[in-house]
């Protein structure tokens with residue numbers, strides 16, 4: 457249905473695509489995989505007329521094509537859902553679905569038509585919303601469904617989705633996959649980008665692996681086991697280094713557990729009436745009955761230095777609300793907060809930052825990156841704010857710090873002076889994390905920190921966080937992936953319907969139990 461041959465795209469300092477041959481068949485679901493910065497989004501942008509390739513040719517249905525713009529691609533039946541939700545937050549849901557192609561009768565825009573069609577488009581996704589409400593009234597996952605409805609609202613021959621599931625929960629992903637399978641039956645060619653290995657195998661017929669701007673290979677999903685897929689994405693040298701690190705990590709973790717078990721045992725021997733977790737240092741921050749009417753029921757949480765507390769729960773269970781209260785982004789209307797035993801007031805993010813709290817937010821576009829500023833400026837933003845704008849970080853120091861974090865987190869950038877908007881999605885996410893790590897926080901709130909980050913980088917980042925933790929950093933870790941929460945957290949607080957329903961550690965913190973708690977039947 458769609459092929460490219462010899463596509464090359466060079467940006468200043470970066471060969472984003474080099475001689476890429478790619479083919480997409482009708483009636484298949486084809487997944488494009490590769491590390492952050494491998495060239496996936498660039499290839500999609502070329503396929504959809506957002507970018508013009510430097511060299512190479514494309515065919516659609518056997519005919520040579522050269523899309524001068526996304527509108528050309530749309531007109532030819534190539535529909536796209538880009539990596540960043542590209543909707544207008546202050547327009548209504550219905551307007552977002554039909555913006556630019558309102559049904560007109562006698563030249564006038566027909567509101568009732570638009571609303572009805574928007575409802576129908578959403579109904580295909582089993583979503584029912586008030587389509588006349590403004591889009592930003594809904595959480596990001598719902599906005600994503602609206603973007604999908606928009607992409608599907610017109611007949612398509614090719615449907616391209618760049619990381620559509622990164623903000624969806626399991627149920628929503630299942631729903632989307634159902635729709636994709638249905639579309640595939642009708643002969644549409646579907647190209648999908650994701651960093652989730654399980655999802656790749658759940659849905660793909662074929663996989664193309666990209667590495668450093670080149671096509672590494674094309675495989676039938678059933679012929680390529682997951683470990684080989686990862687090896688092909690990261691390259692073989694990288695892979696063996698990774699495995700060595702994983703072993704070290706495992707050993708260190710086991711040693712720490714043995715040590716803690718030993719200490720616990722000794723403490724128990726020495727004196728029965730010790731606090732329950734003798735090795736946990738006193739909390740850095742304690743929330744006592746912190747809540748906000750209409751958004752979060754009063755909650756108690758203790759965050760200890762050197763510990764990671766996970767927050768598990770479905771979308772809308774109050775995870776982000778809790779984070780925002782802790783960061784002063786929303787004001788609590790009940791309860792108290794103690795920092796190192798003393799009551800404090802967190803009336804604004806500025807207060808929170810002043811107390812050494814960092815918040816890496818879920819929606820990197822809205823609350824995160826400033827696209828026009830350079831990578832360096834973005835990384836130093838929180839540190840500069842914390843010092844006060846009148847105490848400017850010196851130039852050499854700024855260069856040194858930014859370079860340090862770019863290196864530590866493996867941010868793939870031609871140069872730190874580039875506008876951050878030019879980085880690949882996953883690299884922007886890493887820069888956002890660097891921003892908060894650069895402030896040397898005592899508590900770091902991470903809301904879906906690994907969204908859009910490739911598998912290998914995910915492990916690197918988690919390693920780095922655990923190392924910082926060993927030096928006394930406290931982390932509140934939020935992720936929709938329960939397995940990820942369990943892997944990194946010392947304790948897990950489970951939320952449901954905007955209240956904390958349990959806190960588990962040790963043997964109770966296993967996936968089954970947490971799912972049961974979330975579903976309302978766990979102990």
Ligand SMILES: Nc1ncnc2c1ncn2[C@@H]1O[C@H](COP(=O)(O)OP(=O)(O)OP(=O)(O)O)[C@@H](O)[C@H]1O
Pocket residue numbers: 467468470471472490491492493494495496497498499539868869870878879880881882883908910
């Ligand atoms: N407009 C641009 N100007 C300069 N460099 C760019 C531009 N767009 C992309 N790049 C660079 O091209 C490379 C490939 O980026 P691309 O966005 O295609 O990666 P990706 O595979 O989609 O990664 P991710 O998984 O992080 O989304 C990156 O190094 C990126 O910084």
Ligand SMILES: [Mg+2]
Pocket residue numbers: 496497498539618880881882
């Ligand atoms: Mg991308």
